[in-house]
Amino acid sequence: MQNTLNTVSAASAGNALHSPSTHQGQAQASLFSDYQILRRNGAVVPFAPSKIAVAVMKAFLAVHGTQGAASASIRETVDELTQTVVRALMRSRPGGGTFHIEDVQDQVELGLMRGGHHEIARAYVLYREKRTQERTQERARTPQAAAVPLLHVTDKGQRVALDIRNLQALIEASCANLGAGVVAAPIVSETMRNLYDGVPIDEVYKAAILAARTLIEKDPDYTYATARLLMHTIRREVLGEEVDHAHMQTRYAAYFPEFIAKGVANELLDEKLASFDLARLGAALKPERDLQFDYLGLQTLFDRYFLHVRKLRIELPQAFFMRVAMGLSLNESDREARAIEFYELLSSFDFMSSTPTLFNSGTRRAQLSSCYLTTVADDLGGIYDAIKENALLSKFAGGLGNDWTPVRALGAHIKGTNGESQGVVPFLKVVNDTAVAVNQGGKRKGAVCAYLETWHLDIEEFLELRKNTGDDRRRTHDMNTANWIPDLFMRRVMEKGSWTLFSPNDTPDLHDKYGREFEAIYTAYEERAERGELKPSRKLQATDMWRKMLSMLFETGHPWITFKDVCNIRSPQQHVGVVHSSNLCTEITLNTSETETAVCNLGSINLVQHLMDGPDGQRMLDSKKLQKTITTAMRMLDNVIDINYYAVKKARDSNMLHRPVGLGLMGFQDCLYELRVPYASQAAVDFADTSMEAICYHAYWASTELAKERGKYQTYEGSLWDKGILPYDTMDMLAKERGGYVEVDRSMTLDWDALRAKIARDGMRNSNCVAIAPTATISNIIGVDACIEPCFGNLSVKSNLSGEFTVINGYLVRDLKRLGLWDDVMVVDLKHFDGSLRPIDRVPPEIKALYATAFEVETSWIVEAAARRQKWIDQAQSLNIYMAGASGKKLDETYKLAWLRGLKTTYYLRTMSATHAEKSTVQAGKMNAVSSGSATAASTASSAPSALDLAAAAALVQMSASPATDIKFCAIDDPGCEACQ
Incomplete structure (x- = not known):
């Protein structure tokens, strides 16, 4: 192995990458000009991806030989692996x-393992181990070298000695105070390993952050140590000097008025904030x-939420929350008192308010709403x-839902031209491209979902919009689609x-x-079609259509399954x-x-923050705190x-008429951990019921209190509220309209x-x-599981616009x-089994049950918990369906159960094959993201740290693995999207 690797020429290996032209080479050099490699001898050299290709090709040559590695497929594989490592x-x-050479080699090793090249990876691991031993022997033979010279740093243009004591402090x-498992020594050691003489001081602090983050998988509390090191860097950037935490009380007070003044002067903040x-x-x-x-959480805020002037942040975390609170208090009579009240809730x-509110509250263009429906x-x-309208709303960070049902179908007559319509699909292609072209203020991709009713003549082509085959002019790879299904x-x-x-x-x-009115009219049209009076029209078996809907959902992740009648029958606003x-x-x-574009304003309660110790020592819901939080949150919304x-x-006209808001929740899974209740249990279903009942009760009470203070919304008269019919009561209305087909527990406690x-x-x-939104980003900010989701993996990597982050279940x-x-060994096992405990024999059964991951929770439990919530909610819930061992039968049963249980909508279907569920691996799942062309691979195992010992790595390599390309993820997980919250 060693001889092969040492004798193959770099020129041969370089063929793994397509030879760039001079122009391309210059562009590549420019692209990587901000990156360097720190070699083991302390030398710093430019980052050259072509050298990674050389190393990867050498590994393939060592196993397959010169002839085997010369094939086009191997060269393509090396190219892909190199790009993966570089990304x-x-x-x-x-x-x-600056990357240490060991970090690069770790990523090469990880790329080989994730790519399923286990024999190559094993050879690479063994080669690295042998080279390490050789270097150790060489140092032993070499006389003791002189003392390592003092490191210098570049600080504000000056070359000064590195203050190691200050760095260590x-x-x-x-x-x-982060527990016995979190110690400074390994962070200091790894930081020093990555420094070189003359390194910029900013790189020193960045190296400390990177050193700390590699240890998160060893102990999850290292995430807080990493955040504190990042907080130090943020203070340096915002305040222009180093200020330790002990002095921030007085520093915050002095800085805050300066921040507001700077924000107003740079036309970032509403000048009204200066009058507080x-x-x-x-x-x-x-x-x-x-x-x-x-x-x-902190890195996400820093990268995407904090205001900046000429790319330098001017906002610290507590100032950020106060700025948002001030923006929401502008019309209050005692603005300062309300701002402090709102600040307390957020900080x-x-x-947590939704992302558009966090982005824009207090700014000169305060687009705070989350959702628009047209x-x-x-x-x-x-x-x-x-x-x-889509373009204008998307520009200011609005997520879009379009109802396309009124648009005539393919082949329908056009009176104005005496021609035939091209149908809905060509226009949806324009919608798709508009969403790509108009991003949300440069902060995240635009995102839209098109809805079509199941009786529309274009529905079959609509089902195929997300396929990767067929006429690309009739495909929409970058937008979402949903079926709007009548009962x-x-x-x-x-x-x-x-x-x-x-x-x-x-x-x-x-x-x-x-409901029944639709049925009467629809059957009359069917009779006319049978007589040949309605053309074009088409008759087919309902089960055939249902089968195609489920097949496309499984194949492409779209269109989603949503139910028209229950959304209307249970709507408080059906009178208007x-x-x-x-x-x-x-x-x-x-x-x-x-004439009306619906608008909704979102925010979510962190439910786990509303648990308390009960009289028997068990955790329970703190109803009094929940009521207080919801009262303030509803006022903010x-x-x-x-x-x-x-x-x-x-949009303005509609919002002023009806004043809808959407209070949601997050941290449901965290609550179950605290309560010691497995997600797949009747106790979890019961908690979903009682917790949602409490949230809705207090939310409706808070709204009627606001009505007492501020007045009723304009279209209140004639609404179900006005008639004394509450959302819970509408379950009877649904059962009556359906003539049965509603099977939901009807118990209540309040x-x-x-x-x-x-x-x-x-x-x-x-x-x-009330509406339960996905909370994809805001749950990251506060460090809990998203909305009502089961835990995806106990050890995972989350990818977003801020990079990749190891996330480990602290409760576990x-x-x-x-x-x-x-x-x-447990860390390695969790990596290998995608964060699952099920295959790890030494873990007790009750721990496996409590920490079961999303694909280990039987799908019916997810639906049953959602049904209990839905009976209280006046809107709906963003409900992902997780399914291991998906089959046509299981899909059919699941979505029929969702309908029978009275669910209004479902969201993404996330599937995993039975074989993958049996044997989880570190292989990355491919995301079924909004853009199939740019879907980003995300690992459900942690990135290998530079400190990972070689024996463990070798063990990982020898484990068999299979790709999990059938796991379907939503655009939330796509680093380029995060479209909802």
Whole structure:
């Protein structure tokens, strides 16, 4: 092995990468000019990806020989592996930096393992081990060298000696009070290993952060040490000097008015913020809350949320939360008191506003709303007006849901030209490209979901929009799609009946009808079609259509399954309109029309922050704190409606009329850990029920209190609220309309009659109050599991625009430490088995049950828990369906169960093959992201740290693995998207 690697020429190996032209070479050099390699002898050299290709090709040559490695497939494989390694390295240091040669080799090793090249990886590991031994022997033969010279750093243009004591003190302070498992020594050692003489001082602090983050998989509390080191760097950038945490109380107070003044002067902040009592607000900031962040949360805020001037941040975390709070308090009578109240809620992590609110609150263009829903008219002007609206709303960070059902189908007659329509699909291609072209303020990709009803004649082609085969002009690779399914279709599926497709210009009243009224009109149209009076139309078996819907969902992840009738029958606003679609993430169910664009403002309670110790020592829901949090959160959400910037008049008009908001939750899985309740259990279903009942009860109560103070929303009269019908009561209405087919537990624990009487007396401030959004990013900020999701993996890597982050389940590590089971072998096992405990024999069964990952939770439990929540919610919930061992039968049963249990919508289907579920691996799952062309691979195992010992690496290599390309992920996980929250 060694001889082969040493004798193959670099020129031969270099063929692994396509030889660049001079121009391409210059471009590549420019691309990597901010990166360097630190060699073992301390020398610093330019980063050259071609050398990685050489190393990878040498490894293949060593195993396959010269002839075997000369094949085109091997060269392509080496090229791909090299690109994978380079991408991983650059993601770890998105702003440039220095890689130690060992870090590069670790990534090569990991790339070989993840690519399934286990024989090559094993040879590479053994080669590295042999070279290490040779270097050790060489040092032993060499006389003792002179003392290592003092390291110098470059600081503000000056070359000065590195203050090692100061660096060590900083690292020790970052590890303070984080438990016995978090110590400074390995961070110091790894940091020093990555330094070289003359290194910029910023690189020194970056090296410390990178050193700390590699240890997170050893002990999850290292994430807080890493965050504190990052916090030190942020303070240096924002304040222009080093300030330790002990002095931040006084420094925050002095800095805060300066920050507001700078933000206003640079036209970033609304000048109204300068008129607040800034001294009072600055004194209210709590610097100790800077220590709550884990590394992923703080890095995400720093990279994407903090305001900056000429690419230098001007915002610190507590100033950020206060700025958001001030922006939401602009219209309050006692602005300072309310700003402090809102700040307390945000900075404590008890509640978090959605990303658009965090981005824009207090700024000069305060677009704070999350979701916009539109209906597209059936004429050319209406269609392009809708596309223009999409662009304007997307520009300011809005997620979009479009109802395309009114647009006539392919082959339908066009009176104005006496021609035939091209149908919906060509326009959806334009929508797709608009979403790509207009990103959300340069902060994240635009994102849109198109909805179409199941009776639309274009539905079959609509189902195939996300396929990677066929005419690309009739494909939309960058947008989402969803089926808007009437109950009649589901009954026809259940009863194995027929189904007829129509063009909406021939059946215009179907769009606005639902329930029994829809059925009567639809069957009349079917009779006309049978007589040949309606053309074009098409008759087929409902089960055939259902099978194709599920097949496409499994194959492409789209279109999602959502249910029209339950969204309308249970809507409080059915007296003034129809719900024609949901939104981008399927949790919003508001009326739309050609004259109304629905808007929803989101924020989520951190549920795990609302647990307390019960009288028996068991954890339980703290109802009093929950009520207090929700009262303030609902006020914040209601304020958004009046303060919000509306890019489209139809959106403003609609929002002012109905004032809907969407209060959600996150950290549900964290609560189950605290309660010691497995997700796959009746106890978890019961907790989903009682916790959601409490949230909804307090949210509706808070809205009626706001109505008492501020007045009812304009369209209150005639609403279900006005009639004394609460969301829970609408389950009876649904059962009546369906004639059965509703099977939901109807138990309750709170005094809903008291709430009913309160609403009758004071009315409601908001037409809708509750919706469970995905919380993809805001849950990262506060460090909990997203919304109502089960844990995806106990040891995983999250990828977003800030890079890749090792995330490990702190609750699990706590339990394994208690049992004496947490060690390096457990880390390697968790990596190998994708964060799953199931195959690890030494872990007790009760621990495996409690920490079962999403694909180990039987899908029916996810649906049952969602059904219990849905009976209380006036809107819907963003519900991902996880399914191991997916089959047509299982898909059929799952989505029929969702309908029978009264769910309004479902979101992404995430599937894993039975063989993969049996034997999880470190192989990355491919994401079924919004863009199939740019879907980003994400590992469900941690990146290998530079400190990983070679014996463990060799063990990993020898384990068999299979790719998990069938795991389907949503765009939330795509580093280029995070479109919802």
